[in-house]
Amino acid sequence: xxxxxxxxxxxxxxxxxxxxxxxxxxxxxxxxxxxxxxxxxxxxxxxxxxxxxxxxxxxxxxxxxxxxxxxxxxxxxxxxxxxxxxxxxxxxxxxxxxxxxxxxxxxxxxxxxxxxxxxxxxxxxxxxxxxxxxxxxxxxxxxxxxxxxxxxxxxxxxxxxxxxxxxxxxxxxxxxxxxxxxxxxxxxxxxxxxxxxxxxxxxxxxxxxxxxxxxxxxxxxxxxxxxxxxxxxxxxxxxxxxxxxxxxxxxxxxxxxxxxxxxxxxxxxxxxxxxxxxxxxxxxxxxxxxxxxxxxxxxxxxxxxxxxxxxxxxxxxxxxxxxxxxxxxxxxxxxxxxxxxxxxxxxxxxxxxxxxxxxxxxxxxxxxxxxxxxxxxxxxxxxxxxxxxxxxxxxxxxxxxxxxxxxxxxxxxxxxxxxxxxxxxxxxxxxxxxxxxxxxxxxxxxxxxxxxxxxxxxxxxxxxxxxxxxxxxxxxxxxxxxxxxxxxxxxxxxxxxxxxxxxxxxxxxxxxxxxxxxxxxxxxxxxxxxxxxxxxxxxxxxxxxxxxxxxx
Amino acid sequence: xxxxxxxxxxxxxxxxxxxxxxxxxxxxxxxxxxxxxxxxxxxxxxxxxxxxxxxxxxxxxxxxxxxxxxxxxxxxxxxxxxxxxxxxxxxxxxxxxxxxxxxxxxxxxxxxxxxxxxxxxxxxxxxxxxxxxxxxxxxxxxxxxxxxxxxxxxxxxxxxxxxxxxxx
Numbered sequence: 001x002x003x004x005x006x007x008x009x010x011x012x013x014x015x016x017x018x019x020x021x022x023x024x025x026x027x028x029x030x031x032x033x034x035x036x037x038x039x040x041x042x043x044x045x046x047x048x049x050x051x052x053x054x055x056x057x058x059x060x061x062x063x064x065x066x067x068x069x070x071x072x073x074x075x076x077x078x079x080x081x082x083x084x085x086x087x088x089x090x091x092x093x094x095x096x097x098x099x100x101x102x103x104x105x106x107x108x109x110x111x112x113x114x115x116x117x118x119x120x121x122x123x124x125x126x127x128x129x130x131x132x133x134x135x136x137x138x139x140x141x142x143x144x145x146x147x148x149x150x151x152x153x154x155x156x157x158x159x160x161x162x163x164x165x166x167x168x169x170x171x172x173x174x175x176x177x178x179x180x181x182x183x184x185x186x187x188x189x190x191x192x193x194x195x196x197x198x199x200x201x202x203x204x205x206x207x208x209x210x211x212x213x214x215x216x217x218x219x220x221x222x223x224x225x226x227x228x229x230x231x232x233x234x235x236x237x238x239x240x241x242x243x244x245x246x247x248x249x250x251x252x253x254x255x256x257x258x259x260x261x262x263x264x265x266x267x268x269x270x271x272x273x274x275x276x277x278x279x280x281x282x283x284x285x286x287x288x289x290x291x292x293x294x295x296x297x298x299x300x301x302x303x304x305x306x307x308x309x310x311x312x313x314x315x316x317x318x319x320x321x322x323x324x325x326x327x328x329x330x331x332x333x334x335x336x337x338x339x340x341x342x343x344x345x346x347x348x349x350x351x352x353x354x355x356x357x358x359x360x361x362x363x364x365x366x367x368x369x370x371x372x373x374x375x376x377x378x379x380x381x382x383x384x385x386x387x388x389x390x391x392x393x394x395x396x397x398x399x400x401x402x403x404x405x406x407x408x409x410x411x412x413x414x415x416x417x418x419x420x421x422x423x424x425x426x427x428x429x430x431x432x433x434x435x436x437x438x439x440x441x442x443x444x445x446x447x448x449x450x451x452x453x454x455x456x457x458x459x460x461x462x463x464x465x466x467x468x469x470x471x472x473x474x475x476x477x478x479x480x481x482x483x484x485x486x487x488x489x490x491x492x493x494x495x496x497x498x499x500x501x502x503x504x505x506x507x508x509x510x511x512x513x514x515x516x517x518x519x520x521x522x523x524x525x526x527x528x529x530x531x532x533x534x535x536x537x538x539x540x541x542x543x544x545x546x547x548x549x550x551x552x
Numbered sequence: 553x554x555x556x557x558x559x560x561x562x563x564x565x566x567x568x569x570x571x572x573x574x575x576x577x578x579x580x581x582x583x584x585x586x587x588x589x590x591x592x593x594x595x596x597x598x599x600x601x602x603x604x605x606x607x608x609x610x611x612x613x614x615x616x617x618x619x620x621x622x623x624x625x626x627x628x629x630x631x632x633x634x635x636x637x638x639x640x641x642x643x644x645x646x647x648x649x650x651x652x653x654x655x656x657x658x659x660x661x662x663x664x665x666x667x668x669x670x671x672x673x674x675x676x677x678x679x680x681x682x683x684x685x686x687x688x689x690x691x692x693x694x695x696x697x698x699x700x701x702x703x704x705x706x707x708x709x710x711x712x713x714x715x716x717x718x719x720x
Contacts, residue, residue, distance in 0.1 A: 011703065014701075031666075035666050121638070151703040152704060155672075155702060155704075156703075157671070157672040157702075157704065158647050159640070160643070160672055161669075238643070239641055239645070243641075274652075280712070281712050282715070284718060285712060285715060288714050288718045289714065
């Protein structure tokens with residue numbers, strides 16, 4: 001993975017020092033609350049319901065075991081012994097003290113980490129495929145490009161005060177595990193007919209109040225022109241994006257109001273203008289970035305037949321293999337998902353002890369690295385298949401082996417009204433109620449892959465629009481209500497779910513999900529017909545009818 | 553005399569804003585270098601014979617530069633007025649003036665700006681910044697002193713992140 005050099009260290013350390021001074025001036029009253037707001041946000045610091053929240057960047061979801069141990073240290077020394085993996089692969093600390101933040105940032109810097117631009121109206125952490133580099137269906141590894149974008153976007157002087165937040169995602173695989181079309185800019189690595197590497201460029205995607213899929217604005221952007229093109233998009237947005245209304249300020253609104261064609265025209269015009277003046281990425285630079293992401297020292301295995309299963313292996317091991325372990329491009333290796341969806345626990349929450357143990361397991365079984373995922377789990381990308389049984393034993397003890405990855409209860413969920421100032425409603429308690437109804441694993445497996453996402457407000461941090469079943473907390477005269485959307489999807493295809501009907505009170509949500517599942521099970525043409533296919537075939541009527549029938 | 557942060561130091565400002573609407577009998581004071589709001593500047597239709605130098609202009613952060621090409625070519629100073637420190641459109645406007653219009657006069661930031669934004673302003677091509685409060689000027693100096701290295705360089709000498717580092 002990427003290693004900081006002198007420049008990286010200098011940039012991050014200067015930033016910490018700068019923030020330390022800003023904090024001092026704020027506490028002395030030399031900076032107003034209003035002026036301090038964007039400054040602290042750009043350093044990842046929110047003021048939440050109970051305490052300040054610090055969001056730490058995990059660039060494209062990669063963490064070393066050293067960095068995991070640093071997360072554990074911060075949990076122990078500054079927080080309440082746990083933290084939270086976000087839907088954008090970052091890590092949040094929910095209980096830090098305001099005045100401790102400069103010290104925490106210092107600690108992060110010592111582990112080559114920071115909280116720069118993890119919130120505020122600026123270019124956020126670049127996200128990517130959590131399986132980058134280890135899957136078969138990849139044109140090339142997207143991570144070197146993510147790192148180049150990370151550096152380019154970090155403290156870019158022109159784009160620190162944009163109309164609204166700005167998110168970029170990059171993938172190199174056929175399957176889209178990063179939901180690129182839901183980002184302000186989505187990039188997919190492709191090869192041209194002549195074999196040259198470049199990108200499909202999508203712009204104007206986003207969720208929130210007005211969910212939209214990004215539009216393809218460039219069929220093929222040669223890789224050396226990447227940064228010039230990003231600059232052109234950002235510049236058009238920074239000059240012409242709306243600033244009069246927070247809810248109309250994302251680039252998606254600019255793209256849709258200008259129309260894709262006109263927006264593209266303006267970007268291309270701006271790009272052409274700076275093309276000659278700005279330096280391009282050189283092939284040497286790209287190779288240099290790639291050198292940090294070369295394959296680890298895999299043991300050679302000739303064949304990849306399944307291992308004889310240990311006689312002592314219980315049923316739960318087989319379930320785990322089925323749901324939480326994926327094929328790897330390298331013979332003899334597997335990709336293992338450590339589930340952070342233990343019954344009764346908030347999705348994505350992880351304790352000090354778990355972090356330290358995962359660091360140790362990563363060192364022993366997976367070359368000392370892990371990835372965080374958009375599904376709020378953690379992945380060990382390079383586990384020898386001969387180690388699987390031992391690994392399973394160990395993570396079982398840590399409650400990280402819930403064999404439910406990809407199922408209905410692999411829920412993505414924001415912290416909701418229990419923690420977040422913005423939320424209209426609680427999300428964790430809704431999730432707990434649904435989990436309870438689907439505790440029976442046989443019943444759960446019969447459903448196959450099915451996604452459930454729960455957002456506590458319209459900011460849509462849990463990305464409920466792209467779930468097969470999405471739940472959104474809304475406020476109705478001071479009471480918590482929930483709107484259900486059905487039919488969203490991400491992966492091979494992207495789609496935005498449609499609202500089922502009037503919102504429901506808190507206690508009716510889990511029974512409603514149960515009824516939706518009933519309709520699906522009754523109506524699907526075979527055990528392999530996905531929820532979305534069934535939904536598209538039937539339309540929403542039978543689901544709506546059942547959910548709103550009496551007796552809910 | 554009003555002070556301004558310019559070329560890295562606090563110094564006397566040799567320019568004066570003329571903000572009030574002016575009548576037909578307006579006579580420029582001798583030895584005053586004026587900065588005029590754009591519409592007033594345009595009202596002179598290019599005839600600045602009574603002035604000791606061509607006045608500078610004030611434009612809004614989101615001004616349409618294409619329609620100002622003639623003025624940009626002529627003025628010695630462009631002041632970009634920020635309406636709010638959270639509205640960063642002026643950073644792009646300044647960069648465009650330097651990059652695309654090759655404007656090489658004084659580029660000044662004014663209005664709602666935080667001293668903490670000065671290092672970014674300088675990298676986008678501004679070379680002077682106005683602050684009404686003396687302590688903000690002091691802060692600006694302190695903040696630019698230790699600004700250090702960056703990944704992007706600045707508008708004068710832009711670079712890609714690894715360009716110089718792999719040569720080492």
